[in-house]
Amino acid sequence: MYVRKTMTLVEDIRNSVDSMKHAEINKTYKGTSIELDTPLHHEVRKVIEKVLWKEAPDLMDKMPEKWCKVEDSVQVIFQHEPPSNTTNITFEVSNDDKLKLPPTYSRYGRDCVIGKSDATPLIKEWLAGIKDEDNAKRETKDMFDGIKEQLTSFMGKHASLNTAIKELPELEMYVPQDYLNKLAEETVRSKPTKSKPDDDDDEVEVDIEAITRAAIAHRITSSGE
Numbered sequence: 283m284y285v286r287k288t289m290t291l292v293e294d295i296r297n298s299v300d301s302m303k304h305a306e307i308n309k310t311y312k313g314t315s316i317e318l319d320t321p322l323h324h325e326v327r328k329v330i331e332k333v334l335w336k337e338a339p340d341l342m343d344k345m346p347e348k349w350c351k352v353e354d355s356v357q358v359i360f361q362h363e364p365p366s367n368t369t370n371i372t373f374e375v376s377n378d379d380k381l382k383l384p385p386t387y388s389r390y391g392r393d394c395v396i397g398k399s400d401a402t403p404l405i406k407e408w409l410a411g412i413k414d415e416d417n418a419k420r421e422t423k424d425m426f427d428g429i430k431e432q433l434t435s436f437m438g439k440h441a442s443l444n445t446a447i448k449e450l451p452e453l454e455m456y457v458p459q460d461y462l463n464k465l466a467e468e469t470v471r472s473k474p475t476k477s478k479p480d481d482d483d484d485e486v487e488v489d490i491e492a493i494t495r496a497a498i499a500h501r502i503t504s505s506g507e
Contacts, residue, residue, distance in 0.1 A: 283467040285443040291461060292437050296430050298456045302500045303426035311419050314371045314412060325404050326373060327381070330356055330394050334383055342382070351383040357393045360401065362409050369412055429456075429493050436486045452490055455497035 285291070316323045334356075335342045354377060360369040373394075375381055401409065433456060440446040443461060447453050454462060 283464050285461055285464050287437060287440055287442050287446070291443060292434060294458050294461070295433055295437065295453075295456050298458055299426055299430040299433065302456075302496065303423060306422050306426070306500060307419055310422070311415050314369060316371070316373065316408075318374070318376060322404055322408055325402055326358075327375065329396055329400055329402065329405065330358060330373060330381070331383075333394055333396055333400055334387060338384070341384075345385075347382055350385055351387045351389075352380045353383055353387075353389055354380050356381060356383075356389065359393050359395045360405070360409055361395065361397050362401070362406075362413075363398075369409060425492065425496060428489075429496060432486070432488045432493070436488050439486055450488060450490070452494050452497070455501075456493070 316326060331342065332339070355372050355374045358371050358373045360371070361367065362369065370393075396405075433453065436450060436453070437446055440449075443457065443465060447457070447465070
């Protein structure tokens with residue numbers, strides 16, 4: 283069946299690319315949360331207490347809890363190497379093992395800043411992993427954003443989905459199934475005359491290898507293979 287190119291079709295293709303992008307990022311990006319009762323969680327907790335009690339470390343165990351601030355979360359800023367100079371997280375603990383903090387601590391007026399010299403090897407390894415994930419996230423975003431713009435430009439030179447897929451079969455991987463179903467329908471009517479001829483004078487550069495690799499990788503990871 284003849285499927286005319288419309289702005290809705292183009293937008294649906296763009297949305298399809300965005301959906302793939304978000305799915306790929308969600309599968310690989312773990313974020314900055316620290317799971318409770320893990321070696322990393324225990325280590326970060328010790329460093330937080332060390333940093334916040336550094337003006338009087340000997341009082342931490344001696345001062346009665348009722349004189350202290352007891353919190354179930356702390357805003358923490360980790361300082362590390364450029365280009366990402368800091369990593370900000372909300373560090374949480376369980377309700378039955380809350381943080382015992384100095385009486386001067388205020389969760390609304392003071393963040394816990396953990397400098398590079400305060401970080402242990404395990405924390406540094408975790409921060410390095412976050413930077414690697416951020417770089418991978420940025421690369422994935424840039425790749426799919428580039429594909430989205432290439433396909434938008436490519437569709438701009440076609441009057442129908444029929445001719446677009448005929449020229450670029452790989453486009454099918456980004457077209458919502460409803461349109462592909464219509465495309466596959468047989469019809470006894472004559473195909474409508476194109477509203478305007480394709481503009482073959484303006485070449486649209488499409489990285490076929492990139493759009494194929496991205497779509498196939500998404501299908502493999504989505505199927506759990």
